[in-house]
Amino acid sequence: MRRSQPRPRTKTKPDKSNMDPVKFQIRSSNRSSSSSSSNSIYTLTKPNPKHTKSNLLLTVASTATALAFLFVFYSLLTPGSLRYSVVIDGGSTGTRIHVFGYRIESGKPVFEFKGANYASLKLHPGLSSFAGDPEGASVALRELVEFAKGRVPKGVWRETEVRLMATAGMRLLEGRAQEKILGVARRVLRGSGFLFRDEWASVISGSDEGVYAWVVANFALGSLGGDPVKTTGIVELGGASAQVTFVSRETVPAEFSRTVSFGNVSYNLYSHSFLHFGQNAAHEKLWGSLVSRDRNSAVEPTREGKHADPCAPKGYNLDTITQKHLTGFLAGESKLAASFEAVGNYSECRSAALTILQEGNDKCSYQHCSIGSTFTPKLQGRFLATENFFYTSKVLSSLINVFMLLMYVNSSGPTRKHHSAHAFTLRM
Structure with missing residues (x-):
């Protein structure tokens, strides 16, 4: 079980000048939507203006789903006292637990996302990787629960709610496999010592994921x-899906329309989750398309008898890296990786990517569909790219820092190399 470094827990005094509770509501325009996402009022704390853009990206990527889940489900508790809630975010490549401390003001929960009021821990792989061994999910869940117990005072365990919300990785599984894993999760959480009900462990819709991220980002x-x-x-x-959510001036079909009310302002959103178009799942889809293309066009394989992957940089070891990082519902990708060689060709990669994006476009029954047969309005305004976009940009930024350092050292001459190397701080 691979473990990510938990967020540090430090004691800080709350800055009352930044406490500015606000409320918003989310409604689905589709009447068949579940009641959990309709007419809900949430309260947030005014964001700290000192937060950097990178912190915002990371916050949206790691906590949007968990925060929104808390805002939907809360108890009216004794005003003023510090309370806790625990949310487990079951992603496609890992499971992350969030521990929130909050206070009740004017009957609503007010969150402060810093210091002792927030902690998180992520474990790999994701819950969906246990489709063939549901009991295996209990090991990671118990470790996450123990992490939460170390952050929540024992005296309030019984009144601290714990909830689990699984996303795209679990949505890719058939219903029976989902329920077996959720059954194990419910058993672990029932015995956690925290307040839990079976219906608090579920698989949420991709549309909800998108709306939650949109709310958190725009509030921040x-x-x-x-x-x-x-x-x-x-x-x-x-990892398994991509969510697109934004305010659209076009008339959006009910199944893609969500309304968010904030004070006296209503926002009509387009929100949709493109399953199989997450970073890892899309790569698997790309490989399948390339194999099919090669077979149909009799394309010659590489010298090693492998198919060429134009979207992976030349020299990239697909087999080793894929085996290390991909598990569960993406296990098939590990097998495919051994059949490919990274060749790095931008024009061919773009062409191959467009092929899978336009697959099924001929079945579009809407005014326009940008991806497959799914309605997508024209993009409007500014956009924030989160999750794997953030992590990819972070890695590339680190590589650029290394490159710039080497260029500087090499151009400084032999007498300055030693001193120049110590003049830089690489933020990896």
Whole structure:
């Protein structure tokens, strides 16, 4: 079980000047939507203006789903006292637990996302990887529960709610496999010592994922409550799916339409989750398309008898890296990786990517479909790219820092190399 470094827990005094509770509502325009996402009122704390853009990206990527889940489900508790809630985010490549401390003010929970009021831990692989061995999920879940117990005072365990919300990785599994894993999760959480009900462990819709990320991002940016056209859209790239959510001026079909009310302002959103178009799942889809293309066109394999992957940089070891990082519902990709060689060709990669994006486009029954047969309005305004977009940009930024350092050292001459190397701090 691979473990990510938990967020540090430090004691800090709350800055009351930053406490500015606000409320918003989310409604689905589709009457068949579940009641959990309709007419819900949430309260947030005014964001700290000192937060950097990178912190915002990371916050949206790691906590949007968990925060929104808390805002939907909360108890009216004794005002003023510090309370806790625990949310487990079951992603496609890992399972992350979030521990939130909050206070009740005017009957609503007010969250402060810093210091002792927030902690998280992520374990790999994701819950969906246990489709063939549901009991295996209990090991990671118990470790996550123990992490939460170390952050929540024992005296309030029984009144601290714990909830589990699984996303695209689990949505890819058939219903029976989902229920077996959820059954194990419910058993572990029932015995956790925290307050739990079976219905609090579930698989959520991709549309909800997108709306949650949109709300968190726009609140943090300070655009909620203002002109809808000045809000920021979200393109969220997960491992198994990609969510697109933004304010659209077009008439959006009911199945893609969501309404968010913030104070006296209503935002009409387009929100959809493109399953199989997350970073890992899309690569698997790309490989399948390339294999099919090669077979149909009699394309010659590489010297090693492998298919060429134009979207992976030349020299990239697909087999080793895939085996290390991909598990569960993406296990098939590990097998495919051994059949490919990275060749790095931008024009061919773009062509191959467009092929899978336009697959099924001939069945589009809407005014326009950009991806397959799914309705997609024209993109409008600014967008924030989160999750795997953030992590990829972080890696590339680190590589650029290394490159710039080497260039500087090499151009400084032999007498300055030693001193120059110590003049840089690489943020990896």
